[in-house]
Amino acid sequence: MYQPFESEILTVNPGDRIAKEPQTLVEKAQQMAVDAPDITGDWIQVPTYFIFEYPNGEKKALHHVKDAQEISDAIRLARFEEDENLIVEPHKPHNVNLMPFILVVLVVVFTIPVLIGIF
Known part of the structure; x- marks a missing residue:
């Protein structure tokens, strides 16, 4: 008769097992x-x-499967702290080169009358 393993949780990856x-x-x-x-x-x-080392100095080992929610919370906390220390620079305008756009428009403008005359 089949006896389930009560003392050990079997996982796909042996490294997922908690000692x-x-x-x-x-x-x-x-x-x-x-x-x-x-x-x-x-x-x-x-x-x-x-x-993870928390702001209060506590170090904690979080299992990548069992503690996935707590890992997500710790990452959010780290991002929040990072955003507080973020220095926002003023927006700099992009240098847009308009010359290619102007050339394409001119080619189209001069080509349309030629095409109309042919057809």
Whole structure:
């Protein structure tokens, strides 16, 4: 008879598994969920844990699957802090070269009477 594995959650990627024994931040930072080439030949590396340092100095290891929502929140927080420190420069007008546009208009204007005369 089939007995489900209650003590271990099976995943597609072995690196997605969360260790039963506690790990340090350094051990978690070194663990890879995916470390293999993809179909195009590019080498793909996905860390199992992302290490975030919060503004209050707290460092936290977030699992890339289990803590995906918290990772998104941390990225939003980092972007918000980045935007606060962003120096906005005044808008500079673009230097548009109008010469090609003028030449095309002139060619069309001089070609239309010739085409009308032919047909």
